[in-house]
Amino acid sequence: MQLNKILLIVVLVLALFLRIWRLDDVPAGFYSDEASIGYDAFSILHTGRDFHGNSWPLFFESIGEWKDPIYIYASVPGIALFGLNEFATRLPAALSGLLTVLALFLVARELFSEELALLASAFLAVSPWALQFSRVAFEAAVLPALFLFALWFFLMGLRDPRLWIAASALFALCLYSYGTGRLFVPLFLVALLLIFRVELIAAKKQLVIPAVIFLLLSLPLIITVLFSPEVMFSRMNRISIFALGHSPFEFLDNYVQYLSAEFLFYRGDANLRHSPPGYGQLLWFSAPLLLAGIAACLLSFDKRSKLLFAWLILFPVTAALTFEGSPHAIRSIVGIGLFELFAVAGAAWLFDLTRRLAGHRIAIMSGFLFLLLAGANAFIFTGDYFSKYPAQSSVWFESGLGDAFKFVGQRQGEYDYVVLTPRLDKAWIYAAFYLGIEPELVQKGDYGKIIQCNPSSCDLRGRLLLLERISEPEHISQSGQNVLLLTVKNAAGRDAFKLEEKTGLCNPCLQDQLS
Structure with a gap:
């Protein structure tokens, strides 16, 4: 019919x-x-x-x-x-x-x-x-x-x-x-x-x-x-x-x-x-x-x-x-x-x-x-x-993390390293996705400036851009100072992630591996 x-x-x-x-x-x-x-x-x-x-x-x-x-x-x-x-x-x-x-x-x-x-x-x-x-x-x-x-x-x-x-x-x-x-x-x-x-x-x-x-x-x-x-x-x-x-x-x-x-x-x-x-x-x-x-x-x-x-x-x-x-x-x-x-x-x-x-x-x-x-x-x-x-469901889908990485994409050229803190679970795949890192590099385990480690202890020198959860403790070493750049809210309107600038030297330790 x-x-x-x-x-x-x-x-x-x-x-x-x-x-x-x-x-x-x-x-x-x-x-x-x-x-x-x-x-x-x-x-x-x-x-x-x-x-x-x-x-x-x-x-x-x-x-x-x-x-x-x-x-x-x-x-x-x-x-x-x-x-x-x-x-x-x-x-x-x-x-x-x-x-x-x-x-x-x-x-x-x-x-x-x-x-x-x-x-x-x-x-x-x-x-x-x-x-x-x-x-x-x-x-x-x-x-x-x-x-x-x-x-x-x-x-x-x-x-x-x-x-x-x-x-x-x-x-x-x-x-x-x-x-x-x-x-x-x-x-x-x-x-x-x-x-x-x-x-x-x-x-x-x-x-x-x-x-x-x-x-x-x-x-x-x-x-x-x-x-x-x-x-x-x-x-x-x-x-x-x-x-x-x-x-x-x-x-x-x-x-x-x-x-x-x-x-x-x-x-x-x-x-x-x-x-x-x-x-x-x-x-x-x-x-x-x-x-x-x-x-x-x-x-x-x-x-x-x-x-x-x-x-x-x-x-x-x-x-x-x-x-x-x-x-x-x-x-x-x-x-x-x-x-x-x-x-x-x-x-x-x-x-x-x-x-x-x-x-x-x-x-x-x-x-x-x-x-x-x-x-x-x-x-x-x-x-x-x-x-x-x-x-x-904002927490379940990591709402706000995409916006944080878009900020990283805009500003990463200004920094020596972009540091993802350990509590950002599986953050390396988000970095590859949102930053569009070339697949040939990712296949070799090369994420460019992207590093995942504890910023208070990993052996990195220079100007750092930190991406971390709001719930994480402050990472301020004796030789540097953190400057808050951006706080990212999730879909529930709650502060979820923050981006900070860290200058100076970090104490030496073994860097965590991305993958």
């Missing part, structure tokens, strides 16, 4: 606006993982190597861990167009978020109807879970879009098996988007094989090419696991419930948290980089729809319902295997889209029930009133997100 096309465009425009508007300053600041991803893409763009000097890597050596490649490579075009900045680095997340909304529409249309698909995509457009990871440059941001498009091609392949080729390629790409996908996708594929075994057996000849494509695309990952296991497991070995001092029985305690009302509707993830405070992963208006949808799917328990329940059972598995920060919104990111599908199933069931009990007119009026309440809930959330969240 023409009206449905217009409504879909409206939903997509809304989704795009919420994901692009003020992308560079909401969330306010820039996390070190974002700066690392952006600088890696910048380094690849100009040298074909990451900032560690590895040529066109499959996995990127980062700050104490390894990062998946898809987001980093996807950042290269934006950085080529817009330069090395927050907007360009976050742009792949915003576009992936938009594509996730579109992909959910396509999946929901296959499972339900075009009208319910529009409703599901509208719910996802304003979802706190989906919106948050459409506005931060985290590698996991591309996983929901890849997974949903893969699922859509699979569902369409039940009518035209040739489309399973695209599905298998996209499922394989999920393995290179974020660690969660490497366990979730194989488990989900097993679930699909069991649920749709009759259709798959009937079309077994058409499965050969998709299976070969999936295996071929997975082969580099398998080789990495076999010959460089530290790339795959260095991070997991530190946060797994199988690590020293933790019990495998923690899995059950962790698992149930991801299905709790507290995580989904009240509190979300306690890490303010992952969730805005005062909101769960979903808006409260979807709670009754979600319960109704689960009930409706239990009553029908057709293949569509089995697919949704398999997804519901599997999405927390990888996250529940870790003890750090549970419940963790990123490690459970494959849940994005699932609850909107249950919600529209519930909406359809409640509408039909109301229509049979009270008549069509009452059902229409009830649905309209509920949409008004949902719209009000979404309006309040998005208002809070853009007005309150930047200040609330």
Whole structure:
């Protein structure tokens, strides 16, 4: 219908606006993982190597861990167009978020109807879970879009098996988007094989090419696991419930948290980089729809319902295997889209029930009133997100540090050294990002005038520009004096960083290494 096309465009425009508007300053600041991803893409763009000097890597050596490649490579075009900045680095997340909304529409249309698909995509457009990871440059941001498009091609392949080729390629790409996908996708594929075994057996000849494509695309990952296991497991070995001092029985305690009302509707993830405070992963208006949808799917328990329940059972598995920060919104990111599908199933069931009990007119009026309440809930959330969240999360995103480095960029020519104090965690990657240091130098560990050390003790002579946190003690040696040049406030309006000039000689000591 023409009206449905217009409504879909409206939903997509809304989704795009919420994901692009003020992308560079909401969330306010820039996390070190974002700066690392952006600088890696910048380094690849100009040298074909990451900032560690590895040529066109499959996995990127980062700050104490390894990062998946898809987001980093996807950042290269934006950085080529817009330069090395927050907007360009976050742009792949915003576009992936938009594509996730579109992909959910396509999946929901296959499972339900075009009208319910529009409703599901509208719910996802304003979802706190989906919106948050459409506005931060985290590698996991591309996983929901890849997974949903893969699922859509699979569902369409039940009518035209040739489309399973695209599905298998996209499922394989999920393995290179974020660690969660490497366990979730194989488990989900097993679930699909069991649920749709009759259709798959009937079309077994058409499965050969998709299976070969999936295996071929997975082969580099398998080789990495076999010959460089530290790339795959260095991070997991530190946060797994199988690590020293933790019990495998923690899995059950962790698992149930991801299905709790507290995580989904009240509190979300306690890490303010992952969730805005005062909101769960979903808006409260979807709670009754979600319960109704689960009930409706239990009553029908057709293949569509089995697919949704398999997804519901599997999405927390990888996250529940870790003890750090549970419940963790990123490690459970494959849940994005699932609850909107249950919600529209519930909406359809409640509408039909109301229509049979009270008549069509009452059902229409009830649905309209509920949409008004949902719209009000979404309006309040998005208002809070853009007005309150930047200040609330300012410390979590090192708000103000970018402004401090911009001052450094303007004044560093006047100084012999720029000293970053030890409490500026991972400050060297911020320096590389904001100062645009040439990748060839960074790959050699050369940051020019940038030094990270304790300014009261490192062996530096000449005129120093100090960048430090406001909370750090004064660094005044017997042979020099500090002059305050600038105090930088964060998005909450609090003094966060300061820049000082120090002249004279510092007492000798061994200089800390940047990397």
